[in-house]
Each structure stands twice: as C-alpha cells, then as structure tokens.
Amino acid sequence: MTRILHLTDLHFGFHRSELVGPLSARIEELRPDLVIASGDLTHRGLPAQMRLAQDFLARITAPVMLMPGNHDVPLLNPFARLFWPFAGFREYFGPELTPTADVGETRVFALNSADPYSWQRGLIRRGEIGRVVGGIDPQATNIVALHHPMQQLPGIDKQPARRADEAMRRLQTAGAHIVLSGHLHRWAVDKVLATGAYPRILQIQGGTALCARLSDMRNEFALLVVDGTEVEIQRHISPMQINRFEDPIISTYSRASGPWRRV
Ligand SMILES: [Fe+2]
Ligand SMILES: [Fe+2]
DSSP states (O other), X not given: OEEEEEEOOOOBXXXXXXXHHHHHHHHHHHOOSEEEEESOOBSSOOHHHHXXXXXXXXXXXXXXXXXXXXXXXXXXXXXXXXXXXXXXXXXXXXXXXXXXXXXXXXXXXXXXXXXXTSSSOOBOOHHHHHHHHHHOOTXXXXXXXXXSOSSOOTTXXXXXXXXXXXXXXXXXXXXXXXXXXXXXXXXXXXXXXXXXXXXXXXXXXXXXXXXOOGGGOXXXXXXXXXXXXEEEEXXXXXXXXXXXXXXXXXXXXXXXXXXXXXX
16 A cells, blocks of 8 residues: 655745644655655745745655645746746756656656646647656556646636647547546545546645645545556545535545546
8 A cells, every 4th residue: 555645835935834733743654655745835936935834845854756836836927937937946846747656556757837838728748748748656556646637527717738638638648547637726536536637636726735725625635545447536635714624525436447537
C-alpha cells in the first residue's frame, strides 16, 4: 500500500491562517509516503508569500513534490512574468519544475501547466506529454499531477488547459492511471468519471487546501491509498466556519477490469 497525499491551491497570502496548524497536524497524523502540492502555493507569487509556503512545506516530514500554478508566477510584474516567470518559484522551492518520483507501488510525474503568457489558462507542453508517455512504468500505478485540470465539467467558467485533450488521449493509451489537479477550487471525481471520456484515467480534481475565498465553501485535501489496482480516496474537509478537519469521506475505486469503477 502506498499513501499519496494531494494538496492543491494553498494560496499563501490569501489563506486561512487559523487552518495552517490543523492542516499540518492532519498531514503528519496521516503518515503519507509522499505529499504532492499541485500549484498555486501562493496567491500572487510575492517573496513574502513564497516564504510562508516554504515554512509550511518545510514542516512536512514526508517527501514533498511541488509544481507551479498560475498564481506562482509574478502576476503583478509583467516583465518578470514574461522573461523569468519561474525564477521566484525556483528560488524558494528548488530548481525542478517537473519532478518524477517512484514511491512504493506508484510512479508520480509532475507537469508544469502554468503558462506565463496566459493569466488563467493552462498549457500542456508536448515535451511534457512525451516525457510521461516514455516514462510510464507498466508495473506501477502511474500518477500524473499538475495544476490545471485536463477535463472540465459543463458549467465551469474557466477555459480548459490548451492541449489537454491530446494529453489525455496519449496518457490513457500509454497507461497512465490517475491524474491529480487543482485550479478550479472545486472537488470532482465521480462526475468527471461519469462522462466516460477517459475511462482508464481516474481524474481527481482537488478543492483548495487553504484559500480564504468564502465562495469556495470549504478547504480540503485528499489522501490516496493505492493498493494494487484499487485506490481508496480519503477526502478531508474543513468547512469555512470551522477551523478543523472533519473525519474523512471515503470512497474506493478499482481498475481491476481496465476502466475505473467505484466499488
Ligand atoms: Fe487556485
Ligand atoms: Fe490556479
């Protein structure tokens, strides 16, 4: 069994500061093998916000995998955003924007979907798709993590990431099993799977772990317990008015017959 904890959209600088302690405590309690934070670590990419995120991440005892979101480029400085968009991220979080890790029975690939030329919209770069396709481990559960979702449900007002369809088609053919994303600040798993668009990839679209925007309704993150062809998803939620995480909502999915189904 491998325990992968997925956090996204921490938005340090516009975060619920009173929830930072409970979030850190719950992460430690869950004893993950790997913690993934899939972008929007900060709200505006400012140095003080980067430091807050850095302090939070440094307290996690498990290995941590990071990748940028659209809020982690210098949003307020167009010159820096165009010419060295990821310099700040690299300074505070290390040089690697697209790390890969073998953790227990999983192989995890980070993609950098932040596009400095576009304010919101993500971009899946062809080279990154090729890197994952070429690196799939046929013996492992292959997990791809990125900031922008690769498929959006009807009614989402943000544009989907460019080249997402092509990426999903190629990833599914190559044998990727799970895609983790954030950005929308809205949890979705079952509704995405029910579209039938990519039945062999379980897309887990995480809500925001710490953003203080009231319309997000809740903060949350997920623990994935991967066991052979099954994955148990534990969704840990803190409603906006309550500064603690409730007992998790648990659901289990299987790919034993190829396509994912909820069991
Ligand atoms: Fe976000
Ligand atoms: Fe975002």
